[in-house]
Amino acid sequence: GAVVSQHPSRVICKSGTSVKIECRSLDFQATTMFWYRQFPKKSLMLMATSNEGSKATYEQGVEKDKFLINHASLTLSTLTVTSAHPEDSSFYICSARRPPNYGYTFGSGTRLTVV
Amino acid sequence: DAKTTQPPSMDCAEGRAANLPCNHSTISGNEYVYWYRQIHSQGPQYIIHGLKNNETNEMASLIITEDRKSSTLILPHATLRDTAVYYCIVRVAIDGNTPLVFGKGTRLSVIA
Numbered sequence: 001g002a003v004v005s006q007h008p009s010r011v012i013c014k015s016g017t018s019v020k021i022e023c024r025s026l027d028f029q030a031t032t033m034f035w036y037r038q039f040p041k042k043s044l045m046l047m048a049t050s051n052e053g054s055k056a057t058y059e060q061g062v063e064k065d066k067f068l069i070n071h072a073s074l075t076l077s078t079l080t081v082t083s084a085h086p087e088d089s090s091f092y093i094c095s096a097r098r099p100p101n102y103g104y105t106f107g108s109g110t111r112l113t114v115v
Numbered sequence: 116d117a118k119t120t121q122p123p124s125m126d127c128a129e130g131r132a133a134n135l136p137c138n139h140s141t142i143s144g145n146e147y148v149y150w151y152r153q154i155h156s157q158g159p160q161y162i163i164h165g166l167k168n169n170e171t172n173e174m175a176s177l178i179i180t181e182d183r184k185s186s187t188l189i190l191p192h193a194t195l196r197d198t199a200v201y202y203c204i205v206r207v208a209i210d211g212n213t214p215l216v217f218g219k220g221t222r223l224s225v226i227a
Contacts (some may be wrong), residue, residue, distance in 0.1 A: 001215070004158075006158070030211075032211055032212050032216040036217075043200075043202075043217045043218060043219050043220060044159070045217075046214050047218065093158045095214070096158075096211075097209060097210075097211035099211055102159065103149070103161045103209055104214075104215055105158070105161070106158030106159045107158050108157055108158050109156065109158050111156070
């Protein structure tokens, strides 16, 4: 149990376009999900906390207008990278916790390449 | 969350035990030690966690020193598939509302 599905696993987009990444909790409801970004050979960096039915909380230095997060249901959070630039190329990962006693489960990640 | 220190990299021969150390000298009484690992190009995977007693599951064993200032993750019979970055995280019990914060971890290479 406690499966988090992330889609797509890979995406290539042109500079200036927008890309949406989905994170779904398949067998549980998640009021809170987390979005991370990871550059090559670096650790995961928390970008934002996604809260169902309310605005996301962004970490310092993360542009909320560029990385739009929507958590419209208890099983789905989306991250939209708007007006993508090559420097946005990274590995994006979401996470959620199945209550009451499970640990955090992570999606398989989305590798974004902006050309 | 208490700060952790891990060696940046380690090698281990296939079939041997891999012992990954973690120092957390500023750990508080209500903080747990969690271990996750990340295989290349995948999301992190939970391994094990503990408060003060040693713990064992099907993946690994966790040995926590009596003063709780350090711990060791043991993979008893490492395989090539155990090659990954291993993260030691010290924090209060997971509640679903506060995220995991990852340090740099230890890159374990299991060698045939």
